[in-house]
Amino acid sequence: MRDTYHDQLDAISAELVEMTNLVGSAMNRATQALLDADLKLAESVIEGDEAVDALAAAIDEQCYDIAALQQPVATDLRIIMSGIRMSMSVERMGDLAKHVAKQTRLRYPESSIPPELRATFAQMGGLAEAIVSRAGVLIASHDVTAAGPVRDYDDQMDLLHRELFHIVLSPNWPHGVESAIDVTLLSRFYERFADHAVTITKRVIHIVTGEPYATVNMEPLVSVEGA
Amino acid sequence: MRDTYHDQLDAISAELVEMTNLVGSAMNRATQALLDADLKLAESVIEGDEAVDALAAAIDEQCYDIAALQQPVATDLRIIMSGIRMSMSVERMGDLAKHVAKQTRLRYPESSIPPELRATFAQMGGLAEAIVSRAGVLIASHDVTAAGPVRDYDDQMDLLHRELFHIVLSPNWPHGVESAIDVTLLSRFYERFADHAVTITKRVIHIVTGEPYATVNMEPLVSVEGA
Numbered sequence: 001m002r003d004t005y006h007d008q009l010d011a012i013s014a015e016l017v018e019m020t021n022l023v024g025s026a027m028n029r030a031t032q033a034l035l036d037a038d039l040k041l042a043e044s045v046i047e048g049d050e051a052v053d054a055l056a057a058a059i060d061e062q063c064y065d066i067a068a069l070q071q072p073v074a075t076d077l078r079i080i081m082s083g084i085r086m087s088m089s090v091e092r093m094g095d096l097a098k099h100v101a102k103q104t105r106l107r108y109p110e111s112s113i114p115p116e117l118r119a120t121f122a123q124m125g126g127l128a129e130a131i132v133s134r135a136g137v138l139i140a141s142h143d144v145t146a147a148g149p150v151r152d153y154d155d156q157m158d159l160l161h162r163e164l165f166h167i168v169l170s171p172n173w174p175h176g177v178e179s180a181i182d183v184t185l186l187s188r189f190y191e192r193f194a195d196h197a198v199t200i201t202k203r204v205i206h207i208v209t210g211e212p213y214a215t216v217n218m219e220p221l222v223s224v225e226g227a
Numbered sequence: 228m229r230d231t232y233h234d235q236l237d238a239i240s241a242e243l244v245e246m247t248n249l250v251g252s253a254m255n256r257a258t259q260a261l262l263d264a265d266l267k268l269a270e271s272v273i274e275g276d277e278a279v280d281a282l283a284a285a286i287d288e289q290c291y292d293i294a295a296l297q298q299p300v301a302t303d304l305r306i307i308m309s310g311i312r313m314s315m316s317v318e319r320m321g322d323l324a325k326h327v328a329k330q331t332r333l334r335y336p337e338s339s340i341p342p343e344l345r346a347t348f349a350q351m352g353g354l355a356e357a358i359v360s361r362a363g364v365l366i367a368s369h370d371v372t373a374a375g376p377v378r379d380y381d382d383q384m385d386l387l388h389r390e391l392f393h394i395v396l397s398p399n400w401p402h403g404v405e406s407a408i409d410v411t412l413l414s415r416f417y418e419r420f421a422d423h424a425v426t427i428t429k430r431v432i433h434i435v436t437g438e439p440y441a442t443v444n445m446e447p448l449v450s451v452e453g454a
Binding site: 053054056057060061063064067068071072073077078080081084085088168169173176177178180181184185188212213214 | 311407
């Protein structure tokens, strides 16, 4: 039974990692759909979100079963209690990728973003996939010294988010109100996506160190890491 | 021990209800600060969010302790597993109230919203406090037939959110891009706030009925309820 039990715990981590891969891919494909005004790709992202939701439901069910049938303590219990929180975060990241795809579909066959902002959104899409990929590695490895780059990516994302704000609010913005709102909301979806990756990273630190989630601070890890 | 155990479970529900009251009050006070461009009130909402975060951390700790020291099953286990999810949702609602207050502070001494939209935001503030108050009652009572009004309030909120979108995108919108973005983001904070209340309601239904959260559908409850 003991082996099965640890297999079950490993399965939860493996499924969480799979979820992070799915939503990273979804956000990157949503970004490509956004850049190319590609309706078909956008719709595949929208439909694909069901698989993410199904995985989240499966993880919840498994965490529940383990808690009910076994008596997990210490790290194992933290894996379960944090597992259901992390699945909520990753599920929400999937929703954000879906929002980007829906925005693309809404404006099709027009593009939701003006040509001069394409590069910025391309960069945000890359950062989104990079940050969730790092978070996935952390879930799998429990190597908290790898948390530094997550903070780094999040800082870069925040910077791009603020830049976009300045651009759409500049007196020279030539694309009107609708476009400014589209850009602002889209930018916010990417920023929130990165925030969730930070939350997941802090939960992994909590699992590994036992430090209460509320007081986990990623700063010192960054300076240790030098990243 | 058994009595203490049930006292502990009751305490979790009571603290969740307290959190819903805090964030309902926070969102309503943030709305008032927004309407009056009241910096002092906005700052009190921003500072007050720490109490919400502290309660969320306390609930998490208690859920963890009960899971580690007792062997909760069935409904009790669902209370604990859902408790940590609900505390995440309510904490996020507190963040959204803080976002409204921060927007107010950002534009002070100007108002973030034009006079003709005051009534709509006043209504959204009222709906926000009403929906989270209903959710709080559900957490306390476990009376799932009372879920109907939550769906109802959420529908009303979505309607106002869509109305605001149309207004800022109308060719007659006279207030420029910055104001359109302010209104859109603010409106989204209220809409998300209501979404979280719906999520909480579905979790209570899951606790009471044992139905998996993923398949909980509030529609039939509304028709039973007639609300």
